[in-house]
Amino acid sequence: MKRFLNCRSTILAGLFAVLAVPLLAGCRAEEQNRVTMYEPGVYKGVEQMALSEDQVRALRYRARDQSGSIDPAGGGGGSVSGKVLDARQLEQRVGSQSGS
Numbered sequence: 001m002k003r004f005l006n007c008r009s010t011i012l013a014g015l016f017a018v019l020a021v022p023l024l025a026g027c028r029a030e031e032q033n034r035v036t037m038y039e040p041g042v043y044k045g046v047e048q049m050a051l052s053e054d055q056v057r058a059l060r061y062r063a064r065d066q067s068g069s070i071d072p073a074g075g076g077g078g079s080v081s082g083k084v085l086d087a088r089q090l091e092q093r094v095g096s097q098s099g100s
Contacts, residue, residue: 035044
């Protein structure tokens with residue numbers, strides 16, 4: 001009988017350990033105070049500071065530089081490096097690149 005109780009205690013301790021690990025994993029610091037209930041269109045995070053005019057200007061210039069165009073909205077706009085290309089020049093360039 002004593003052996004049965006010893007085995008039963010070992011099994012219960014093992015079950016407790018298996019169940020305790022996932023429960024304790026939820027106690028990590030990065031898991032605390034995070035948003036778990038979401039509402040469409042509602043931001044529930046920490047309120048961010050407004051950008052200064054200098055920061056907004058720097059972001060605009062950065063976005064313009066990354067767009068690959070001189071047009072603020074991006075896209076080709078018919079010019080490359082400020083030069084308007086003639087359709088014949090473009091056909092010649094494409095023809096020479098394709099090998100024909």
